[in-house]
Ligand SMILES: Nc1ncnc2c1ncn2[C@@H]1O[C@H](COP(=O)(O)OP(=O)(O)OP(=O)(O)O)[C@@H](O)[C@H]1O
Ligand SMILES: CC(C)(CO)[C@@H](O)C(=O)[O-]
């Protein structure tokens with residue numbers, strides 16, 4: 674497995690690996706490190722998608738607000754490299770902040786409307802500008818033909834897809850289903866900061882999402898508000914501080930009053946102690 678820490682080496686390694694693969698395409702797995710089985714599912718999907726697989730590890734300062742956890746975000750370069758090697762990754766792109774944003778760099782990419790509005794976009798102002806900017810750079814730096822994104826960060830996946838379409842970037846965005854613990858909790862790098870007691874309560878978020886999705890499907894087009902209010906009440910009673918729990922159009926993230934025939938998603942974010950949990954599930958068509 675090759676490792677690149679500056680753009681020149683990255684481009685050299687990409688060219689060599691692609692030449693060795695007979696000019697084959699490169700699949701990229703963008704990450705912020707502290708890797709878990711969710712990330713490794715993205716690597717496995719990348720291996721099925723293209724002959725050359727690269728992962729990037731970069732804790733992107735531009736997507737963190739001033740009061741967020743950039744400084745304390747988990748970092749484990751050695752452990753991450755061992756996992757990527759074992760997963761069959763060919764190349765790891767590990768830029769420094771200066772390599773990604775050289776002095777004088779001022780250009781940003783902004784998805785200036787749905788699906789970047791509301792939810793994470795509202796709770797983390799500037800977050801998606803940082804995500805879109807770094808993802809555009811990662812795609813151009815690596816020349817990826819395909820890039821894998823987890824459904825766990827559903828809004829991020831839609832924002833990146835919108836950006837790629839709007840800018841005609843020659844990369845295909847491939848979604849990968851959320852990997853969960855046996856009790857339903859979505860794997861996340863930040864889960865390690867849950868206390869044992871919080872960890873025991875954390876699966877309730879996924880449980881409420883699944884329960885609400887089933888209730889909405891059974892309601893055959895009935896208004897979502899009571900179902901959503903019940904979930905928020907149950908989570909609040911269980912000690913969560915709920916940022917949002919909403920029914921949305923799956924692609925645009927526009928709020929929906931009731932499920933219909935178009936694809937819909939339940940998206941939620943809730944804080945448990947110092948950890949902010951993010952999760953979402955699909956809502957089957959109501960048929961009503
Ligand atoms: N449980 C999961 N299942 C599938 N994909 C996941 C999962 N967790 C993260 N991913 C995906 O991995 C990629 C990198 O995510 P990231 O490095 O932010 O990990 P993370 O676990 O989501 O960390 P955190 O949410 O704490 O920032 C994203 O595309 C993300 O959606
Ligand atoms: C896509 C990403 C790597 C961009 O920094 C990040 O937002 C993440 O890890 O989900």
Ligand code: BAL
Nearest residue numbers: 705736737800826829
């Ligand atoms: N997985 C989204 C990255 C972040 O929380 O900034």
